[in-house]
Amino acid sequence: MVTVEDILSLIKGLLPTEQSRLMTVLLDGSSNTSKMEQLLTESRFSSGLLCPLCGCIGHVSRNGHRKDGKQRYICKDCGSSFVANTNSITAGTRKKLETWKKYVGCMIQGLPVRKTAEICGIHRNTAFIWRHKILDALQNVSRYEKLEGIVEADETFFPISYKGNYKKSPFVIPRESRKRGKSNRRRGLSRELVCVPCAIDRSGHTVSKIATLGRVKTKDLHLMYDGKISESATLCTDKMNSYVRFANSNNINLVQLKSGKSKKGIYHIQHINSYHSSLKRFIRGFNGVASKYLNNYLLWNSWLTVKMGSMQHKADSILKAALTANASVKCRSLSSRPVIPLIG
Numbered sequence: 208m209v210t211v212e213d214i215l216s217l218i219k220g221l222l223p224t225e226q227s228r229l230m231t232v233l234l235d236g237s238s239n240t241s242k243m244e245q246l247l248t249e250s251r252f253s254s255g256l257l258c259p260l261c262g263c264i265g266h267v268s269r270n271g272h273r274k275d276g277k278q279r280y281i282c283k284d285c286g287s288s289f290v291a292n293t294n295s296i297t298a299g300t301r302k303k304l305e306t307w308k309k310y311v312g313c314m315i316q317g318l319p320v321r322k323t324a325e326i327c328g329i330h331r332n333t334a335f336i337w338r339h340k341i342l343d344a345l346q347n348v349s350r351y352e353k354l355e356g357i358v359e360a361d362e363t364f365f366p367i368s369y370k371g372n373y374k375k376s377p378f379v380i381p382r383e384s385r386k387r388g389k390s391n392r393r394r395g396l397s398r399e400l401v402c403v404p405c406a407i408d409r410s411g412h413t414v415s416k417i418a419t420l421g422r423v424k425t426k427d428l429h430l431m432y433d434g435k436i437s438e439s440a441t442l443c444t445d446k447m448n449s450y451v452r453f454a455n456s457n458n459i460n461l462v463q464l465k466s467g468k469s470k471k472g473i474y475h476i477q478h479i480n481s482y483h484s485s486l487k488r489f490i491r492g493f494n495g496v497a498s499k500y501l502n503n504y505l506l507w508n509s510w511l512t513v514k515m516g517s518m519q520h521k522a523d524s525i526l527k528a529a530l531t532a533n534a535s536v537k538c539r540s541l542s543s544r545p546v547i548p549l550i551g
Contacts, residue, residue: 258282259294342503344532359479360406370497
C-alpha cells in the first residue's frame with residue numbers, strides 16, 4: 208500500500224517545473240462552478256445579507272434570478288440590485304471562478320505574469336490587473352490587523368522606481384533615467400530611497416508600507432503604526448530615538464537593542480531582520496517593482512513567507528479574503544496611482 212511518505216519522496220524527486228505544475232493541479236482541484244458559487248456567497252454573506260454598494264446590513268432581500276441562474280438581491284435602502292459578485296474582484300470578468308482559484312495557486316508559487324497568464328489561459332495584461340485586484344482586496348482586509356505580544360520593528364529601503372509612469376502620461380521623471388540595477392547617485396540614506404517601516408509579531412502578523420523618503424521620523428511612525436500595535440504589546444527596536452517618542456506617546460513598553468544579533472532574554476529583532484531578507488529576495492525576483500505598486504508586493508510577500516499554514520491553506524485564505532472584500536479595480540485606476548504612495 209502506498210503511503211503519504213512514499214508520495215512525498217516521489218514529489219521531492221521531481222524537477223522544479225514539474226513541482227510547480229503539480230501544485231497548480233492540486234490547487235485547482237476538482238471543484239465545479241456550483242461549489243465556487245457557493246464559496247463566493249458564503250464568503251461575502253457570512254454575517255448576513257450585505258449590500259456591497261452602500262454597506263447596509265439587514266435591509267437586503269432576494270430578488271429573483273438572472274438569466275444565467277445567479278441569485279439576484281435588492282437593497283431596500285439604496286434601491287440597488289446586485290448579485291453575489293457585485294463590487295468584488297470577479298465583477299465584470301467573463302472567466303469562471305475556477306480560473307480565479309487557479310490564478311491564486313500561481314500567486315502562491317510566486318510565478319511571474321507571463322507564466323501565470325499561460326497557465327490560466329488569460330492575457331498577460333489581464334494577469335497583471337488580476338494580481339492587483341486580489342492584492343488590493345487583501346489590503347482592505349489587512350487594514351484591520353493588529354499586532355500583539357512581542358512586536359519587532361525596523362525599516363528597510365528601496366530605490367525609487369518610476370516604472371509604469373511614462374506611456375500616455377504627462378509625467379516627467381524628476382531625475383535622469385538610469386539602467387536597472389545602477390546604484391543611486393547619493394550614498395547612504397537619502398530622498399532617493401523610499402522608507403518602508405516593517406513590524407512583525409511572534410504570531411506572524413505584519414504591517415509594512417511605504418512611509419516616507421529617506422530617514423523615518425516620529426510622525427511617520429504615528430501614521431504607520433497608530434492603532435496597529437496593541438497597548439499591551441512590547442515593542443522591540445534598534446536604538447533609533449524616533450521609536451522612544453512613538454512608544455511614550457502610545458504608552459507602549461519599549462525594548463531597544465543594538466543592531467545585529469543582540470538579545471535581551473526573549474527580546475530580539477531577528478524576526479524582523481529575517482523578514483527584511485525574505486522581502487528583498489522576493490522583490491528581486493520581479494526584476495524591479497515600481498514604487499507605485501510596492502505596497503501590494505509587500506503584502507504579497509507577507510502572505511507567502513510569514514503567514515502560518517500550508518500552501519493550500521494560504522491559497523484558500525487568499526481566495527476567501529479577496530472574495531469577501533469590497534474591491535473593484537479598474538485598469539485606468541491602476542495606471543493613475545500616485546508615483547510614490549506615501550502615507551498621509
